Amino acid sequence: MAFSTRLASSLRSALAARHWAAPRQCRGLSTLQGSEPSFNLEGIFPPLATPFSPTQEVDYAQLEGNLRRYASIPFRGLVVLGSNGEYPYLTSHERVQVVSCVRRALPRDRLLLAGSGCESTQATIELTVSMAEAGADVALVVTPCYYRGAMTTAALIHHYTEVGDASPIPVVLYSVPANTGLDLPVEAVITLAQHPNIIGIKDSGGDITRMGLMVHKTRKEDFQVLAGSAGFLLASYAVGASGGVCALANVLGDPLCQLDHLCRTGQWQEARDLQHRLIEPNTAVTRRFGIPGLKKAMEWFGYYGGPCRAPLAPLSPAQVEELRSTFSANGWL
Numbered sequence: 149m150a151f152s153t154r155l156a157s158s159l160r161s162a163l164a165a166r167h168w169a170a171p172r173q174c175r176g177l178s179t180l181q182g183s184e185p186s187f188n189l190e191g192i193f194p195p196l197a198t199p200f201s202p203t204q205e206v207d208y209a210q211l212e213g214n215l216r217r218y219a220s221i222p223f224r225g226l227v228v229l230g231s232n233g234e235y236p237y238l239t240s241h242e243r244v245q246v247v248s249c250v251r252r253a254l255p256r257d258r259l260l261l262a263g264s265g266c267e268s269t270q271a272t273i274e275l276t277v278s279m280a281e282a283g284a285d286v287a288l289v290v291t292p293c294y295y296r297g298a299m300t301t302a303a304l305i306h307h308y309t310e311v312g313d314a315s316p317i318p319v320v321l322y323s324v325p326a327n328t329g330l331d332l333p334v335e336a337v338i339t340l341a342q343h344p345n346i347i348g349i350k351d352s353g354g355d356i357t358r359m360g361l362m363v364h365k366t367r368k369e370d371f372q373v374l375a376g377s378a379g380f381l382l383a384s385y386a387v388g389a390s391g392g393v394c395a396l397a398n399v400l401g402d403p404l405c406q407l408d409h410l411c412r413t414g415q416w417q418e419a420r421d422l423q424h425r426l427i428e429p430n431t432a433v434t435r436r437f438g439i440p441g442l443k444k445a446m447e448w449f450g451y452y453g454g455p456c457r458a459p460l461a462p463l464s465p466a467q468v469e470e471l472r473s474t475f476s477a478n479g480w481l
Contacts, residue, residue: 187286187318187347189372190390191224192404193261194397195232197443198246199454206242208249210452215253217451221401224391225259226250227288231327231352232395232439235263237457240275244282251283261393265290265322269307273314280317287311288320288350293328301333305340312345321349324376326435337362341371350393352376360387378404378430382423385411396430399445400480425478432474437463441471448472448481 199210218226228250229235229243238246247262254260262284264276269292276287289311292299312319321340323332331353340346348371351359363373367388375384378394381404397404403422410419433442440463443453455462463471475481 186370189224189259189286189320189348189374191222192391192397192401192408193225193227193259193374193393194218194223194401195227195230195393195395196250197398197439197446197453198229198233198238199452200457202455204455204457206238206246207452207454208245210454211246211249212253214446214451215250218401219255222405223258223397223401225261225285226254227261227263227393228284229263230288230322230393231290231324232398232442233263234439234457234460237460240278243275244278247279247282247284259285261286261288261320263288263290263322265292267292267294269310272307272311276311276315276317276319280315284317286318286320286347287315288322290322290324291328291330291332293330296328296330299330301336304332304336308336308340308346309343312340312343315345318345318347319343320347320374322352323349324352326352334358334361334365338365341366341369344370346371348372348374348390350374350376352393354380356380356383356387359384359389363388377434378407379427379434381407381426382411382419394430395434395442396426398442398451399433399449400426400429425480428474428478429480432471437467437471441467444468444471445475448475 199207199214201207228246251260260283262279264272264279264287266272266275272289279287289308291304292307308321321332321337325331337349349362351373354377359373372390373388375381375389375392378392378396381392381394384392394404403426407419407422410422433445440456440460443456444463446453472481
């Protein structure tokens with residue numbers, strides 16, 4: 149292993165002062181059964197888009213501008229370097245710099261989750277430590293997938309256990325089969341939930357039965373399940389999810405925080421009505437048009453979207469019109 153247990157322990161001690169659990173809110177559903185979590189992940193987390201300049205360099209000034217606009221929205225925290233942050237297209241140096249930039253701008257009472265998953269266990273550990281040193285509170289670790297045929301339950305348990313052992317900050321598992329072609333097996337999640345430094349999972353697959361089963365099977369652990377998309381947020385809360393990491397929150401942050409509030413206070417009819425209006429826009433900025441669609445929609449709501457980094461291509465004029473129509477038809481434009 150690249151980092152000894154002693155080094156990891158030392159880093160944990162140095163960073164421990166930054167860890168906290170926010171006060172619990174009044175709620176209309178039971179998202180966690182048993183004792184309160186030591187690290188509270190309840191609420192909405194936008195997975196930030198990474199702004200690029202016209203020459204496709206990371207635009208830190210525009211990133212800071214977006215962060216100032218997001219500061220007025222009651223997010224629990226932010227996610228950087230997730231799928232919507234074009235994480236695979238950033239260099240290691242850029243990744244660390246983005247985390248540092250966001251940490252400087254983010255209030256201390258909001259969590260910063262940073263993507264640190266790499267294909268090898270060693271590289272994941274090294275990047276996770278770098279993210280912690282740059283100011284991340286939690287590491288979001290996507291499943292390694294290049295050799296997906298060899299990514300058995302045992303192999304994935306070993307990978308995440310090694311990362312959890314070495315990480316100086318808590319780890320959240322990240323299963324996004326649309327991008328990786330690999331679902332983190334429920335059996336692996338149940339086992340990994342017992343690790344003291346693995347505190348949750350972001351599940352973007354949309355299988356509500358699977359999410360409910362994970363909540364049920366890990367209910368005795370200090371472990372939380374996060375919905376990975378706004379399209380099934382209400383359903384996820386109904387089966388016990390703690391919060392959501394939702395691409396659409398880059399665009400419609402306030403409505404998603406309102407949906408979170410409605411679910412927690414038991415206002416289910418209002419929550420259902422709002423959820424219905426979010427489904428089509430969410431699909432448009434995720435499965436249908438992806439990050440180019442997300443960035444275009446951000447511009448309509450006062451944020452900087454800008455270009456994607458090649459080879460991601462901008463939307464065609466017809467696609468832009470379809471995207472606009474989707475938001476308009478649901479009352480958002």
